[in-house]
């Protein structure tokens with residue numbers, strides 16, 4: 380019996396070593412270890428051996444069984460092995476449909492930014508990009524915030540631990556796209572029709588706020604620019620982006636950098652203006668707008684006797700939520716990386 384077992388091992392090993400084919404390896408496994416395999420048969424006969432030799436032969440049979448099992452598994456894992464596709468390639472059926480690869484797509488926010496940019500480019504705005512890490516001068520002081528004025532607190536700014544710049548002050552993560560206003564004016568090219576779309580950062584997180592979000596800022600500076608131009612642009616944008624049905628309203632407000640200043644509200648698309656968990660009273664606050672404050676124009680090097688301007692700054696996430704077909708009840712899902720949500724768009 381011992382010799383028979385050793386012969387079985389030798390035969391199985393040489394068969395395993397001499398093939399690189401997965402199907403053949405499975406057949407060897409069946410021939411030796413399967414229900415009617417030769418090693419299985421030998422193991423069944425151990426029970427008929429004299430009592431005293433059974434333990435030793437049983438142990439040997441088990442070791443051989445494990446060795447054959449290990450050799451086959453090892454071989455199947457080896458890189459040289461011919462698995463299904465290689466075999467199939469021999470008898471390829473060119474009439475079979477191809478295998479479609481999974482396709483990704485742009486994130487919802489990127490799609491939103493592209494759509495918003497197209498709408499504004501259509502009426503002559505130029506998209507610009509300014510730094511994500513800014514100086515206090517551009518984010519606040521040049522925008523008519525007196526030095527160390529607490530109005531900065533409304534922006535819940537992240538300050539960067541860096542030596543302050545002698546003229547520009549502390550380093551901050553851009554809290555709003557309005558910091559691009561002065562940078563645009565500094566270029567000295569008039570008239571201005573800028574669209575600044577950028578990441579903004581604030582210490583906020585709830586159903587309608589995320590710590591990193593996107594704003595798009597419009598700035599128009601030229602001769603005889605008035606509030607009616609601002610209202611015309613608002614009207615055009617809402618009709619293009621949200622459709623004819625949605626209403627908007629302008630409320631007086633206060634911003635340091637515009638005078639007069641407004642807040643723009645849009646009727647809620649989730650409840651159609653009736654009031655719901657998201658909007659509470661039927662209106663969603665979209666963001667600010669106003670006529671550029673003369674001090675800001677001066678800080679940007681613009682002649683206030685000749686030129687006036689308007690500006691608006693709105694949240695990309697917020698306007699996405701307002702789209703009728705996108706009734707998001709919690710803004711944070713946009714950044715949750717949940718594919719069940721993201722794959723829907």
Ligand code: FA5
Pocket residue numbers: 554555556557581583584587588589590591592593594596634637664665666667668669690691692693694695696697
């Ligand atoms: C501003 O940031 C002004 N710079 C807007 C402005 C520009 C006014 C030009 C006048 C002229 P406010 O802090 O309200 O304003 O933010 C504007 C919009 O950004 C908000 O209405 C909202 O849509 C969006 N927003 C602000 N903070 C967050 C946040 N944490 N998460 C998501 N969206 C936000």
